[in-house]
Amino acid sequence: MPHEIDPTFLALPLRPLADAALARARSLGAEHADFRVERVRGASLRLRDGRPSGASDTTDLGYAVRVVHGGAWGFASGVDLTPDAAARVAGQAVAMARLSARVTAAAGSDERVELADEPVHGDRVWVSSYEVDPFDVPDAEKTGLLAEWSGRLLGAAGVDHVDATLMTVQENKFYADTAGTTTTQQRVRLHPELTAVAVAADSGAFESMRTLAPPAGRGWEYLTGTGWDWEDELARIPELLAEKLRAPAVTAGAYDLVVDPTNLWLTIHESIGHATELDRALGYEAAYAGTTFATFDQLGSLRYGSRIMHVTGDRTAEHGLATVGYDDEGVAAQSWDLVRDGTLVGYQLDRRIARLAGFERSNGCAYADSASHVPVQRMANVSLQPAPGGPATEELIAGVEDGLYLVGDRSWSIDQQRYNFQFTAQRAYRIRGGRLAGQVRDFAYQATTTDFWGSMEAVGGPQTYVMGGSFVCGKAQPGQAAAVSHGCPSALFRGVNILNTAQEAGR
Template sequence: MPSTIDDSFLALPCRPLADAALARARSLGADHADFRLERVRSANWLLRDARLAGSQDRTDTGYAVRVVHGGAWGFASGVDLTPDGAARAASRAVEMARLSARAGAAAGTAAPVELAPEPSHGERTWVSAYEVNPFDVPEADRVGLLADRSARLLGGRGVTHVTARLWAVQENKFYADTAGTVTTQQRVRVLPELTATSVDAATGRFDSMNTLAPPAGRGWEYLTGTGWDWDGELGRLPELLAEKMAAPSVEPGAYDLVIDPSNLFLTIHESVGHATELDRALGYEAAFAGTSFATVDRLGTLRYGSPAMNVTGDRTAEHGLATIGWDDEGVAAQSWDLVRDGVLVGYQTDRRTAALQGLGRSTGCAFADAPSHAPIQRMANVSLRPDPEGPATADLIGRVERGIWVEGRGSWSIDMQRYNFQFTAQRFWRIENGRLAGQLRDVAYQGSTPEFWGAMEAVGGPDTYVLGGTFMCGKGQPGQVAAVSHGCPSALFRGITVLNTARESGRS
């Protein structure tokens, strides 16, 4: 694992810019100021049928100054990497705070900004857990690996087309604030995916199937063997796709479901992760991304799910996409309970929302996806904990007489309060008398959040736990995206409503 920050980032004038910005903010009377210099490099490659169809590699560098002045927020960003430029940005941030304070007072809506306390952490450095930076790998090797794996799938029975994608990100951040915290961090993450498509030339019927490898806070080693069995998955995929093409359509009804982590992570993301963001619960996302049924008056009493449900928010998980050393407000990474024994016991917070609720300290969930954006409250790695003595997936399946085993991420839909939802998947398997009995097609499961999680009878043991996730969680106005992981074991749910998507859409 690399133990140092890239020399090219360290060569940037981070400290002189921060000193100039913070000194100017202090001189103008700011109660709090923080400075953030970022360099974000993002690259992606797309191959169709083993041939490169497109690629992009871009780097964004800039800085931001945020202040609390006169009880109001102020923010400004810039790309002039000189002390004078940083000082001017601080002046603009203070002026923005003054304008905001006057506007709030005129409208009668002024509420002084207060931040939950956070101790000074001094000067610290943090690098995420990876072995080989993907940007150190030659372009020919990156494209060549994707082409080889695409060709392997194209040689499989019934595979007509293959799409391969790889997305890699290196994120560097320097942060300093008037409390004395100074952090320098480097995060690397990768998202590899291959999709095989089969087309029946006689009928025109087609279907596809993706690899299940989740995005991860890892490096190039993730694509060459560490952390995922690529050979095994690619070897099975053509046969699984052929079976899916021939599978019968599901009969709607109530089924027991055994859900694999490759699918359940997304249900966690939408129905638990977003619902336990405190800004949503307080109504601050109502204009765009919705609110939450898990309101603050129900903290400690809301029956979120069955006693088997234990969910944590975690900014420290190894290889987590939302794992950090310190957030964009200088708050140290930590882990905490959101749901304990099925009851709502916590929220994800930043310093502003934590102070609003008198929670004492932020859980470190402030993040900005670019130097031109102000930090907003974003999701931690929100994960369902396994049962330390829990069963294997096969044992969960063995408990089911009539049900469905669900694998892989599909489509999703959920209401603005994170209450009613519907999910599909990549693969569905019929369960009969405790055994798998072939694949099904056109399956979607639906429910309401507390009813669904209340129907969870059992979770698997640690050997069934997988850290899934997404690169593209959207939130905020203007919109920002963030990468986040969700770990979970396999889990058994009783009596879940299943729909036939072909019939619902009129295709049958």
């Protein structure tokens, strides 16, 4: 049964605040104005070796007014929930736009802010897909489950320490603009994680093994049976950790790789997700983490990867961390192609960037992480599509004579243009004669984005598809954090360079 918006959020004076702010912006000559109330509640629990080691539960509540006035942006925010205060904040936003227009003119620029058209969506309500709001579950029950899982791991031979965390978020947004769109939304997400650590008594060497369960736009049911097999994963971790601790170092060289979706999602995030943000491609996002090699002049021609590569941007995927009903500019959620048949065919857009680049409409990628921040272009759920009727992971492995099978994300590094990178994994298995032949250590795969995706020979079927993701994708200055998911199947890559990281560190 679908959930309804939290009544305590609906009890706030949402419409009176919006009416006052938008009316004031109109009276001051704004060409466009939008008003946004945000309430974000975030909580975390942390256990060390089965004992509580920290907890937090915070709520951030406020509102923001953004305007286009005289062809310039203006923005202001407030926390006083009265119509008079909202009107004053709108006046401050217009004053900021006037100042911005003068600064822009003094710099010799005649660029004006214009927004791509968007249909008016009336009064819309949207709630994400979940069964049990984690904030309805007592903290004692949450802590008890994490403690029980930690104890299970600690009771296994070879496990010396266990860290357990649970992060939960409920995000409420109310949006209204001068065109007539009004949206009220609620999203729930959570991220449970356990890490087991083993220490060799003779040498002091240590290794860790983390659960692979990704963060998800789900509720408490994610930890109690829906969406992930926790029993199986917890049972396997001690043996996997022990094998990893005694595993030999990898021999550097070129290998065929079968990459599990629990690892590949992060490579997608860094080398495709960020690289296809159009503000980067146009040079409007350059300071925080660079631009992109996938420049706008290459749209429709850049060979991103092999012809089996099909990547979508999606704000509609069920349980996706970047899934919404409407973005923070009142744009309805959509799904679209970014890479089709290996060629760059699309970007992620907000309304200003869409109009600037000649697109008829935004695809709904504006997001602000709080009322105190202005919406910026943020990542959708960017996902590699599986092959209909495609092979199982075991079949992909069977097609490799000498290679590696990579599982789980770990560390990563990529340059500012999202082109040269290296990634590691939770664990890597040697593949010999189409069979797994034990774990290896000290490995990283290194490539350029186009070489890596160009080497992709096969993708798995829908049965191999898993949606990974992150709670804390960073962008903008001041910095903002956004949650985003990336789905993908297992995939086979030929001739990828593997580094021995221990040797590299010793150079």
